[in-house]
Amino acid sequence: MRRRRGKVSIVSMIDRLRTSRRMALFAIGAMLGASIILVRLSLDELRDVQAARSMTDNTAVQVGAQSIPKTGELDDVDVLLPSSEGIDSRQTIKPTDGDEKNGETMDAIDRLIVRIYMTKEKRIESVPLEAYVRGVVAAEMPIGFELEALKAQAIAARTYMIRRILLGNDSGVPVKGADVTDTTDHQVYISVADLATKWPKYEQKNNMSKLNEAVIQTKGKVITYKGEPIDAAFFSTSNGFTENSEDYWNQEVPYLRSVASPWDKELSPKYKETVKLSLNEFYSKLGVAKKNSAKPSIRVVEKTEGNRISKIIIGGTTFSGREVREMLGLASSQFTWSIKGKTISITTFGYGHGVGMSQWGANGMAQSGVKAEAILAHYYSSVQVEQASKLSEQLRVRS
Numbered sequence: 180m181r182r183r184r185g186k187v188s189i190v191s192m193i194d195r196l197r198t199s200r201r202m203a204l205f206a207i208g209a210m211l212g213a214s215i216i217l218v219r220l221s222l223d224e225l226r227d228v229q230a231a232r233s234m235t236d237n238t239a240v241q242v243g244a245q246s247i248p249k250t251g252e253l254d255d256v257d258v259l260l261p262s263s264e265g266i267d268s269r270q271t272i273k274p275t276d277g278d279e280k281n282g283e284t285m286d287a288i289d290r291l292i293v294r295i296y297m298t299k300e301k302r303i304e305s306v307p308l309e310a311y312v313r314g315v316v317a318a319e320m321p322i323g324f325e326l327e328a329l330k331a332q333a334i335a336a337r338t339y340m341i342r343r344i345l346l347g348n349d350s351g352v353p354v355k356g357a358d359v360t361d362t363t364d365h366q367v368y369i370s371v372a373d374l375a376t377k378w379p380k381y382e383q384k385n386n387m388s389k390l391n392e393a394v395i396q397t398k399g400k401v402i403t404y405k406g407e408p409i410d411a412a413f414f415s416t417s418n419g420f421t422e423n424s425e426d427y428w429n430q431e432v433p434y435l436r437s438v439a440s441p442w443d444k445e446l447s448p449k450y451k452e453t454v455k456l457s458l459n460e461f462y463s464k465l466g467v468a469k470k471n472s473a474k475p476s477i478r479v480v481e482k483t484e485g486n487r488i489s490k491i492i493i494g495g496t497t498f499s500g501r502e503v504r505e506m507l508g509l510a511s512s513q514f515t516w517s518i519k520g521k522t523i524s525i526t527t528f529g530y531g532h533g534v535g536m537s538q539w540g541a542n543g544m545a546q547s548g549v550k551a552e553a554i555l556a557h558y559y560s561s562v563q564v565e566q567a568s569k570l571s572e573q574l575r576v577r578s
Contacts (some may be wrong), residue, residue, distance in 0.1 A: 414531025442543020
């Protein structure tokens with residue numbers, strides 16, 4: 180019996196050794212597999228971090244040259260881009276007000292690159308769409324405005340750019356390979372690096388956080404009319420009313436209608452301005468021959484629905500209000516005048532062309548508790564604010 184027990188014990192030991200060997204090999208294999216997975220995850224994470232950082236890096240593209248990222252140019256403005264507040268081009272947003280998120284559309288929007296011709300540096304800067312929107316809001320609207328006004332500006336800026344891309348419109352761009360300029364010919368744009376000089380250092384972090392919030396909360400939102408992105412015109416200050424498009428651009432646009440904007444008068448420092456010109460300069464700029472009479476004959480013939488001058492006769496020559504504004508460099512096409520001696524004083528009301536959204540009016544509405552989408556619905560008639568889901572196919576082609 181003892182020998183039998185001993186024989187059985189030896190067999191059991193051999194079996195256990197075999198089992199242990201298999202277990203050891205399995206454990207080694209599992210450890211190797213886990214290591215490979217960890218390495219892959221680390222590499223993926225590193226790529227993700229690099230991709231996220233590239234969102235805030237400026238890519239300088241010399242005209243006609245290969246795109247080369249600038250190195251170190253954000254070193255002095257890192258305070259502007261805390262990691263928890265930077266705009267990540269891959270960040271998703273939750274649908275609001277019944278909007279349904281379309282993953283493919285958001286991916287297409289995320290991949291959109293806007294190529295801005297930087298006029299002073301004579302180069303092209305390429306940035307993702309949302310970074311471009313941020314740069315436009317920073318340049319076009321005071322950061323001290325209410326958040327809802329900044330959000331309205333962000334949606335308008337995004338709409339302008341998406342419409343331009345979808346139409347393949349590169350008008351007004353002096354070089355090939357760019358979509359827009361950084362000037363008022365399109366939308367004024369400022370890069371992240373240049374924001375360091377725009378704001379005092381102690382305000383930079385809070386200002387950038389507010390700016391990012393306006394962009395992130397509106398991500399992918401555009402203004403549409405009958406399903407198409409609108410020409411989202413905007414300007415600084417109204418004279419109390421906005422202008423019908425045909426009264427300034429000679430083209431009737433159904434959503435660019437004259438509406439009341441009473442907030443501007445009380446809020447905007449640009450509401451009223453007086454300039455003085457010598458009568459010789461006045462005649463010269465208008466191309467009107469100087470008359471022998473002491474005072475020029477000036478008579479308003481017609482006004483627009485927005486209470487701006489439509490037609491005016493000066494020295495026997497008929498001008499539109501826009502022509503006089505542009506030839507004399509006036510702030511608005513609503514103006515009055517007075518003549519004393521050899522000097523004419525011209526007082527303007529409002530600032531800008533007057534078509535679309537008044538920025539100071541938008542801020543006045545926001546101060547009254549009006550939300551961004553309602554602000555836009557006031558200044559752009561019969562429009563909707565929605566995610567650009569139906570534009571997905573066209574955006575994928577462009578991206």
